Amino acid sequence: MMNHISKLAGVAVLAGLSTFAAPPAPAADFSKGSNATELGLIGEAKATFSGKVVDILCELSGNCPANCGDGKRQLGLVRDTDNALVVVSKNAQFEFNGAVDDLLPYCNKAVDVDGLLLGDDPGMPAKVYMAQFIRLKGEAKWSKTERWTKAWAKRNPEAKGEGPWFRRDPRVKKQIEKSGYFGLGKEVDEKRRKENQ
Amino acid sequence: MQRNRRFTGLAALLLAITVSAPIAAAATTKPKPIEIKGEIIDTWCYLSGVMGGPEATSGSAHHTCALWCAAGGIPVGMRAEDGTVYMILKIKGEEPLEKSDTIMEIQSNVITARGHHYVRDGVNYLVVDKVVANDGITNHNHNDYGPVPPFAVPEKK
Numbered sequence: 001m002m003n004h005i006s007k008l009a010g011v012a013v014l015a016g017l018s019t020f021a022a023p024p025a026p027a028a029d030f031s032k033g034s035n036a037t038e039l040g041l042i043g044e045a046k047a048t049f050s051g052k053v054v055d056i057l058c059e060l061s062g063n064c065p066a067n068c069g070d071g072k073r074q075l076g077l078v079r080d081t082d083n084a085l086v087v088v089s090k091n092a093q094f095e096f097n098g099a100v101d102d103l104l105p106y107c108n109k110a111v112d113v114d115g116l117l118l119g120d121d122p123g124m125p126a127k128v129y130m131a132q133f134i135r136l137k138g139e140a141k142w143s144k145t146e147r148w149t150k151a152w153a154k155r156n157p158e159a160k161g162e163g164p165w166f167r168r169d170p171r172v173k174k175q176i177e178k179s180g181y182f183g184l185g186k187e188v189d190e191k192r193r194k195e196n197q
Numbered sequence: 198m199q200r201n202r203r204f205t206g207l208a209a210l211l212l213a214i215t216v217s218a219p220i221a222a223a224a225t226t227k228p229k230p231i232e233i234k235g236e237i238i239d240t241w242c243y244l245s246g247v248m249g250g251p252e253a254t255s256g257s258a259h260h261t262c263a264l265w266c267a268a269g270g271i272p273v274g275m276r277a278e279d280g281t282v283y284m285i286l287k288i289k290g291e292e293p294l295e296k297s298d299t300i301m302e303i304q305s306n307v308i309t310a311r312g313h314h315y316v317r318d319g320v321n322y323l324v325v326d327k328v329v330a331n332d333g334i335t336n337h338n339h340n341d342y343g344p345v346p347p348f349a350v351p352e353k354k
Contacts, residue, residue, distance in 0.1 A: 041245040057287060060322060071294060073293065086318075090271060097270065097271070119245060123282040125319035172264045175298075175304075182260050182339045184257055193353060
């Protein structure tokens with residue numbers, strides 16, 4: 001009995017020591033093999049890695065609607081190497097587009113992604129991700145993440161017309177009509193316009 | 198014998214710490230009730246610097262761009278008074294990408310929100326149950342920066 005306790009104690013001491021002795025993890029480098037386009041953004045680093053596409057709120061809370069919220073929720077990636085939940089903020093398009101339409105077809109599937117990790121704000125210790133390319137894990141062919149504008153056009157058939165989507169979006173137009181371009185009322189917009197004439 | 202008991206006690210303590218460590222890590226995704234005040238921001242422009250520094254990618258100067266990004270599905274956040282950035286996952290029971298007006302109406306506003314706070318892997322997440330107060334847009338930085346980006350306000354024809 002005493003011998004058993006001693007062995008248990010020895011294992012516990014080793015486990016305890018290894019816990020306390022663990023050095024801080026170095027900043028991971030995911031740039032190897034990346035073909036992402038660099039943009040010179042704050043804290044930018046090219047990053048290609050494998051992971052699973054997840055509904056972020058589901059991942060955190062266990063509240064999991066079908067098909068990752070079917071386009072109504074923010075999606076992210078749980079990275080294979082460290083199980084980190086990575087916020088995917090942006091797709092590859094340059095028109096103020098998020099990445100949900102590009103990630104949704106891969107809901108709960110294993111994928112490879114290529115893009116940029118960025119940010120170093122003191123109020124946000126982790127970096128967010130701009131996914132530029134995605135594919136099912138291990139597949140040869142990458143897809144560029146540029147589904148958003150076509151998906152928006154399908155969701156907003158009444159907004160058909162010339163010019164970029166963000167000038168035609170009904171919700172944007174409604175809000176600007178209500179409170180102006182600076183959000184402070186149309187009189188503030190007008191005052192600014194006169195000052196700059 | 199006395200020595201053995203002490204050793205066993207120390208070992209049990211270390212074992213308890215070791216075994217409880219993963220449980221503590223997993224508990225970081227358990228929500229905590231929170232009431233917090235801060236400005237609603239467009240997290241992409243704010244964190245990436247694509248349109249300039251944080252002082253220009255917030256407030257009235259960046260309001261129209263924040264509307265574009267929110268409508269574009271980019272995560273909306275809150276910059277709390279202490280500078281912490283929270284990613285908003287839900288607001289007043291609505292999913293963030295639902296076609297509701299709430300997420301648009303509060304862009305660039307300073308609000309006080311009551312809800313739940315999750316932390317995982319260095320990211321703070323916020324589920325807003327109720328907007329307790331809305332102070333409107335308090336940062337009138339368009340006087341300093343104009344519209345950010347400049348084309349946010351179209352030329353009058």
